[in-house]
Amino acid sequence: MHQCQPFIIDRVTTILHIEDNRANQVLVERVLTAEGYHITHADDGESGIQAAISGKPDLILIDMGLPDIDGQTVVTHLKQIPNLQTVPMVAITAWPAEKALETAKRYGLSGCILKPIDVKSFPIQIAKYVEPGR
Amino acid sequence: MSKVSQYRSQNTLSQVDNVRPHRFFQQLWQPNRHLEMRRADKFSLQQLVEAYNQTRVDYIVPMPMNVARLNEYIKLYDIDLTASWVALKEETIHGLGMLGIRKDRAWITRVGVLPSGRRKGTGRAIIERLLQSAEERHLTTIWLEVIKGNEPAYQLFLTSGFQPTRELVVARRPPDLREFSGNGYFNGENIVRMVDVSRSTAFNLLDKRHARPNWLIESESFYNVPDLQAIFVECEDGAQGWAICQPDKFQLKHIVVEALQGDPASVSCRLLKALHERYFTRDAIMENLPEQDPTWQGFKNAGYFDVFRRIEMVKNGHQN
Numbered sequence: 274m275h276q277c278q279p280f281i282i283d284r285v286t287t288i289l290h291i292e293d294n295r296a297n298q299v300l301v302e303r304v305l306t307a308e309g310y311h312i313t314h315a316d317d318g319e320s321g322i323q324a325a326i327s328g329k330p331d332l333i334l335i336d337m338g339l340p341d342i343d344g345q346t347v348v349t350h351l352k353q354i355p356n357l358q359t360v361p362m363v364a365i366t367a368w369p370a371e372k373a374l375e376t377a378k379r380y381g382l383s384g385c386i387l388k389p390i391d392v393k394s395f396p397i398q399i400a401k402y403v404e405p406g407r
Numbered sequence: 408m409s410k411v412s413q414y415r416s417q418n419t420l421s422q423v424d425n426v427r428p429h430r431f432f433q434q435l436w437q438p439n440r441h442l443e444m445r446r447a448d449k450f451s452l453q454q455l456v457e458a459y460n461q462t463r464v465d466y467i468v469p470m471p472m473n474v475a476r477l478n479e480y481i482k483l484y485d486i487d488l489t490a491s492w493v494a495l496k497e498e499t500i501h502g503l504g505m506l507g508i509r510k511d512r513a514w515i516t517r518v519g520v521l522p523s524g525r526r527k528g529t530g531r532a533i534i535e536r537l538l539q540s541a542e543e544r545h546l547t548t549i550w551l552e553v554i555k556g557n558e559p560a561y562q563l564f565l566t567s568g569f570q571p572t573r574e575l576v577v578a579r580r581p582p583d584l585r586e587f588s589g590n591g592y593f594n595g596e597n598i599v600r601m602v603d604v605s606r607s608t609a610f611n612l613l614d615k616r617h618a619r620p621n622w623l624i625e626s627e628s629f630y631n632v633p634d635l636q637a638i639f640v641e642c643e644d645g646a647q648g649w650a651i652c653q654p655d656k657f658q659l660k661h662i663v664v665e666a667l668q669g670d671p672a673s674v675s676c677r678l679l680k681a682l683h684e685r686y687f688t689r690d691a692i693m694e695n696l697p698e699q700d701p702t703w704q705g706f707k708n709a710g711y712f713d714v715f716r717r718i719e720m721v722k723n724g725h726q727n
Binding site: 293294 | 456460463464465467468469470471472473475476579581582657658688689690712714715
């Protein structure tokens with residue numbers, strides 16, 4: 274009689290990237306997929322909220338300038354959803370550093386990453402919030 | 408005064424003038440001759456949105472739009488697409504600008520040049536065509552705002568005859584859900600009476616404001632807001648005031664407060680706290696309050712923080 278061996282499925286860390294700019298989406302996906310993350314995208318705030326609720330990602334990266342609802346308001350809404358309150362949310366923005374940091378702090382974001390992203394340091398910045406395949 | 412003499416009277420640029428006057432004036436004053444200007448109503452909103460978003464990709468505050476947002480913007484701020492213009496070169500959009508019209512006044516907005524069209528006179532050509540549109544309609548005063556720190560745009564408007572009038576604040580307030588435990592501000596701020604105000608009364612209050620509002624928060628903008636909310640409050644110490652805003656699914660927008668009795672900073676703070684208790688899950692955006700307005704301190708005391716500033720500018724048609 275065969276005895277079932279317990280096995281562990283390596284869970285891939287999923288990052289939801291809410292960003293309307295296609296070039297930025299592609300860049301982030303290319304850099305982070307190579308590091309072992311699974312990336313999902315949403316093109317605007319409303320679809321980002323839906324994707325966060327249905328997918329419960331491990332990390333949410335949010336562009337502050339979105340075409341329907343801006344990133345701050347998306348964060349405000351996501352933080353009121355019980356399942357998502359522990360999910361780190363990080364702003365990606367081209368704003369001046371001082372203003373970006375203040376906004377991130379005021380809105381209770383876990384951090385902010387300034388655009389243009391540096392492809393070398395970006396995975397290190399992301400790893401501060403989640404580890405790939407944890 | 409001709410444009411050249413107007414330019415020469417500005418000391419700050421005289422050194423550049425002395426170096427290469429011919430070439431410099433050519434760049435500064437002659438619009439790009441290869442540009443075609445086409446009325447914005449000849450384009451779909453989707454085309455306008457795509458072009459507008461491209462103009463903003465590298466802006467300090469990008470603020471992209473989608474079709475629904477542009478449509479709302481057009482309605483709220485009385486944008487006339489037949490008086491708005493798109494700059495094209497070989498059928499490729501290089502820039503655009505829009506004109507809002509209210510009575511004898513115009514408002515220039517959404518001006519932007521795609522990166523490929525910059526430093527080629529595109530922005531100036533758009534502004535000149537918008538000014539021509541205003542002139543054709545006998546609009547005597549033309550307003551606009553430019554984000555503080557956008558020096559190329561500010562210089563373009565200055566050299567097009569606009570003068571700065573005042574600095575405007577754009578501020579936000581994220582909701583702080585921990586603040587609201589049931590008793591909240593309503594009791595804490597000694598408010599003895601709070602009543603909802605009808606739409607028609609709200610318009611009367613808006614029309615009687617103590618200071619000239621900016622275009623975004625003029626009474627005409629509120630006439631176009633379908634779901635306006637207004638409250639009047641009276642406090643134990645006799646202070647009185649009102650607040651008007653537009654609540655949507657996620658945000659409180661178009662927030663205006665006015666003190667009728669009492670210290671404006673204190674009254675506006677109490678009004679805002681009452682408003683935020685009612686809409687306690689909403690993110691709040693306050694736009695274009697003059698920085699000298701006494702209620703600004705009340706906004707700050709109620710948890711608003713300064714996000715960026717705009718410079719309001721005006722050009723009086725009769726000065727030409």
